[in-house]
Amino acid sequence: MQTFADPLARAVQVAGDKIAVISEDRQFSHKELNSRCRRLADVLISKRVKPGDRVAVLAANTNHHIECYVAIPAAGFAVVPLNTRHAEPELRYAIEDAGATILISDRDPGSLRDIVDTVIMIPDEFDALVAAADEAELGVGISEDTLAGLFYTGGTTGASKGVMLTHRNLIANTFHFMTAAPPVEDSVFLIMAPLFHAAGSNGVLGGVWTGSCQIPLKVFNPATALDLIEKHKVTHTLGVPTMIAAIAELQHAEPRNTSSLVMVAHGGSPIATEVVRRAAEAFPTAEFVHVYGMTEASPLVTGLRNEQRLLDVDRSRSCGQSLIGVQVKIIDNEGDELPIGEVGELAARGPNIMKGYWNKPEQSAEVLVDGWYRSGDMGYMDDEGFVFLVDRAKDMIVSGGENVYCSEVEEALYKHPAVLEAAVFGVPDEAWGEAVHAFVVPREDVTSEELIEFCREHIAGYKLPKAITLSSEELPKSGPGKILKRELREPFWEGHERKVN
Numbered sequence: 001m002q003t004f005a006d007p008l009a010r011a012v013q014v015a016g017d018k019i020a021v022i023s024e025d026r027q028f029s030h031k032e033l034n035s036r037c038r039r040l041a042d043v044l045i046s047k048r049v050k051p052g053d054r055v056a057v058l059a060a061n062t063n064h065h066i067e068c069y070v071a072i073p074a075a076g077f078a079v080v081p082l083n084t085r086h087a088e089p090e091l092r093y094a095i096e097d098a099g100a101t102i103l104i105s106d107r108d109p110g111s112l113r114d115i116v117d118t119v120i121m122i123p124d125e126f127d128a129l130v131a132a133a134d135e136a137e138l139g140v141g142i143s144e145d146t147l148a149g150l151f152y153t154g155g156t157t158g159a160s161k162g163v164m165l166t167h168r169n170l171i172a173n174t175f176h177f178m179t180a181a182p183p184v185e186d187s188v189f190l191i192m193a194p195l196f197h198a199a200g201s202n203g204v205l206g207g208v209w210t211g212s213c214q215i216p217l218k219v220f221n222p223a224t225a226l227d228l229i230e231k232h233k234v235t236h237t238l239g240v241p242t243m244i245a246a247i248a249e250l251q252h253a254e255p256r257n258t259s260s261l262v263m264v265a266h267g268g269s270p271i272a273t274e275v276v277r278r279a280a281e282a283f284p285t286a287e288f289v290h291v292y293g294m295t296e297a298s299p300l301v302t303g304l305r306n307e308q309r310l311l312d313v314d315r316s317r318s319c320g321q322s323l324i325g326v327q328v329k330i331i332d333n334e335g336d337e338l339p340i341g342e343v344g345e346l347a348a349r350g351p352n353i354m355k356g357y358w359n360k361p362e363q364s365a366e367v368l369v370d371g372w373y374r375s376g377d378m379g380y381m382d383d384e385g386f387v388f389l390v391d392r393a394k395d396m397i398v399s400g401g402e403n404v405y406c407s408e409v410e411e412a413l414y415k416h417p418a419v420l421e422a423a424v425f426g427v428p429d430e431a432w433g434e435a436v437h438a439f440v441v442p443r444e445d446v447t448s449e450e451l452i453e454f455c456r457e458h459i460a461g462y463k464l465p466k467a468i469t470l471s472s473e474e475l476p477k478s479g480p481g482k483i484l485k486r487e488l489r490e491p492f493w494e495g496h497e498r499k500v501n
Helices: 005-015 030-046 063-074 088-098 110-115 124-132 167-180 204-209 222-232 241-253 273-282 361-367 406-414 448-456 485-493
Strands: 019-023 026-029 054-058 078-081 102-105 118-121 147-152 162-166 188-191 213-216 236-239 263-266 287-293 300-304 327-331 344-349 372-381 387-392 397-399 402-404 419-429 433-442 467-470
Touching: 005 030, 005 063, 005 204, 019 030, 019 063, 026 030, 030 063, 030 124, 054 063, 054 088, 063 078, 063 147, 063 204, 063 213, 078 088, 088 110, 088 147, 088 162, 102 110, 118 124, 147 167, 162 167, 167 204, 167 287, 167 300, 188 222, 204 213, 213 222, 222 241, 236 241, 241 263, 241 273, 241 419, 273 287, 273 406, 327 372, 361 372, 387 406, 397 419, 397 433, 402 406, 406 419, 406 433, 406 448, 419 485, 433 448, 448 467
Parallel strands: 019 213, 054 078, 054 102, 078 147, 102 118, 188 213, 188 236, 236 263, 263 287, 433 467
Antiparallel strands: 019 026, 147 162, 287 300, 327 344, 344 372, 372 387, 397 402, 419 433
């Protein structure tokens, strides 16, 4: 197995003069990217960063973030990508927990300066230091088991956890990703998902390794994304479902020439079949690929290719089969594998599975059992290994003793042509324990009663929303673009205790 230094070396050899990165009004060849990464390594060495030290990065999607993501591990350090939408206390926790001594930032770090030895500001200071530095040698003294990065999870259940990913983990998953979304000649990859998220950075190494061009989208905006696809003849992109829905909506309303697209991948949260259908109509030249995983798996576990061909069959609801090199099974509470079709917890094993949680041995031991990672995601598998997710264990609604999976209700809502966004969750109910509630952002006039009656045609009565809140504003989202159900749910649960089975 190789390290982060190897993709850079190959790119110079096979595509040195080809464009590696287009970042706003700047572009860099693979030779220039290699040189900037080596010079960044020299800058960090001059700042007395030692092998194994953690370097925090707080930045939007730019060439600087790509350089940090590749160069820091290639030099023997560990990158700590920080969520740009986190509040200062959350950022402080991650920096202090990781023990990072240096922060590279494109915004005023405020009091975060007090907890690190050095701050390097993007772009001016960063570029000046890199320009004046020597080219350090990369890959020295590191192996596939060297820590490459600490990726902090969202912290939706308690304190955020630092996921330890090694060179082996991330490089293995680079190959896994390329089996699900293979490159083409002269690939151009639009990076829509934020690079601080494992899904956003997942394709970076593959892009370098294959000598491809990558375009980081600084801040997600559907119009900008479509303009870049048209201008630079983008061939591949990946986003969370809300991003795919947004660019599809705008493409229907204000079409661009997107005929260069050969692949649109999505992951990070469940997607409704009708969202895929509308996106496939908007981008008819593209193959749609559903990838599923989690940060702890670097992040990909399964993939469903040619999703646009499956829209009218049951497998449209699947997140695919295990990627080549990854094993998947469905288990019960005791860890025993369940028969085909039975709902249980998804477990995964492979070279992509994390080393563990940083400084959290007990929590690591809870999820890493006999070489398998226990995901907390509930689902089942069919007789050909296609995985169907039903919900996170903590998000499942128990109403009157019946299990209701939020994703199934959301799927029914999205079938209605008026529904632009939907989120379903449980709220306290004296009679039933929990009741099904939905938040919907409509694209046209519709009533809650109409939506509930529409759902009745697709799901059982006990799964129907008891009430629907119609919102004129888009639903709250995390940094990676996932709908934040907890923000919608919390007001309903004030003064109530929610028990999670």
